[in-house]
Each structure stands twice: as structure tokens, then as C-alpha cells.
Amino acid sequence: MKITEEQKQSLEKIYQAFLNDEKIIRMKKISMHRGSNCYIHSFRVAKRAIKRALGSFRKNINLELVLLGAILHDYYLYDWREDKSKLHGHGKNHPYIASENAEKDFDIPIEVKKIIKSHMWPINFSEYPKTREAKIVSIADKIVSLKEALTSIKFKAKRKDRYLEHIKSLF
Ligand SMILES: [Fe+2]
Ligand SMILES: [Fe+2]
Numbered sequence: 374m375k376i377t378e379e380q381k382q383s384l385e386k387i388y389q390a391f392l393n394d395e396k397i398i399r400m401k402k403i404s405m406h407r408g409s410n411c412y413i414h415s416f417r418v419a420k421r422a423i424k425r426a427l428g429s430f431r432k433n434i435n436l437e438l439v440l441l442g443a444i445l446h447d448y449y450l451y452d453w454r455e456d457k458s459k460l461h462g463h464g465k466n467h468p469y470i471a472s473e474n475a476e477k478d479f480d481i482p483i484e485v486k487k488i489i490k491s492h493m494w495p496i497n498f499s500e501y502p503k504t505r506e507a508k509i510v511s512i513a514d515k516i517v518s519l520k521e522a523l524t525s526i527k528f529k530a531k532r533k534d535r536y537l538e539h540i541k542s543l544f
Contacts (some may be wrong), residue, residue, distance in 0.1 A: 374429050376436065381544055384423065384440055388543035391444050392416065396478050403452045406521030409536060411447050414517060416540035419443035422513035423543060431505065435484075438506045440543075442488030445475040446510055464496045 376384075391397050403411035422443040426434045449467040453459040472489040475481055484504065491502035492511045502511045524532065 374427050374432055374434055376427065380436070384436055385543050387437065387440055388416075388419065388444075392540070397444070397448075399450060400448065403450070404454055406518060409521045409533075413533070413536045413540060414521065415444050415447055417517045417521075417536065418446065418510070418513050420540065420543060421517055422510050425509050425513055426506075429509075434505050434509070438482070438484050438488065438504075439509055441479075441481055441485045442492075442506060442510045443513060445471065445479070445481070445485065446489050446492045446514060447471055448475045448478075448489070450474055464493060468493050468497060468500065 397415075398412065400411035400415060401413075405411055405414045409417075419440055422439050423436060426436055426439050447467065449470040451459050451470075453463050468490045472486045475489060476486060484506065487504065488502070488507045488510050491497070491500040491507045492514050494500055494502050494511055502508045
């Protein structure tokens with residue numbers, strides 16, 4: 374899928390606004406797979422999802438929905454490592470919590486909520502990602518999560534810097 378320089382710039386602008394948004398920055402406090410945190414993870418998923426969409430032969434993918442859905446897909450804002458009561462059911466519940474939080478804090482279309490809610494499929498078996506945009510985000514999340522989980526814990530500190538450098542811009 375090809376996009377113009379103008380479209381690229383507009384996506385980058387959205388990406389940068391979220392990257393520097395104080396509400397979004399709160400995700401830095403939520404630890405995730407080795408050396409990552411919710412903030413780093415979400416922007417990594419956003420970059421990967423956009424890359425995937427641009428690599429697709431299809432022309433009718435809404436990149437803005439992909440971008441918003443990816444950035445907000447894990448906007449659940451609690452750390453189950455600190456609050457063990459949240460651990461039970463986290464896999465199934467967090468997409469709904471993230472979707473509610475996202476709706477409260479940002480002006481997002483219903484399609485973005487659907488992307489967020491369906492990103493954990495098939496764990497959330499009834500929430501099948503029906504749209505192309507939702508499928509792209511769900512797959513990008515799985516790839517990034519797997520990569521984060523598989524990397525060795527030994528280089529945790531180093532990795533964090535590398536991750537932060539990597540997510541500095543969308544393109
Ligand atoms: Fe998630
Ligand atoms: Fe995720």
C-alpha cells in the first residue's frame with residue numbers, strides 16, 4: 374500500500390502527539406516483558422502495525438485507525454505485578470478496560486474501540502478482529518509480545534535504551 378509524503382507527515386504528527394502526551398506517558402510505569410514497558414510496547418506495536426499495513430497489497434486500509442488502535446490497545450493503566458488482584462483474568466479483561474480508558478481520555482471513533490477490544494483474540498474468543506485494521510493490530514501485538522518475551526533478561530538496561538531510540542519516530 375502506497376501513501377503520499379503528506380499522509381506520512383500527518384501520521385507522524387499523530388504519533389508524536391501521543392508519544393508526548395502526559396496521559397500516555399503514564400504507561401511507562403507499567404512494566405512489561407523484559408526491559409520493556411507498556412509505553413515502549415505500545416509504540417513498538419504501532420510501528421510494526423503501520424509497517425505491516427504499508428507492506429500490504431491492499432489499498433483500503435485506514436492507517437489512522439491502525440495507528441490509534443495500536444497505540445491505545447494496552448491503555449489499561451494498572452500493573453498486575455503490583456496489584457496481584459488484577460492478575461486473575463488480565464488477559465481477557467484488559468482489552469475492555471483499555472477501551473474504556475481510551476474513550477474517556479481521547480476523542481476516538483468506535484472502530485478504534487473495536488480494534489482495542491479484539492486485540493487479544495483468540496484468548497478473548499468472542500471478540501474476533503473483524504476488520505482489516507483490527508487484524509493488523511492483533512497480529513503486530515502478538516509478534517512484538519513474542520519478541521519481547523523471548524529476548525534474554527541479561528541485557529535489560531541496554532535494551533530499554535535501544536527500544537526508546539527505536540520508538541522516537543514512526544518513520
Ligand atoms: Fe494486550
Ligand atoms: Fe500488547
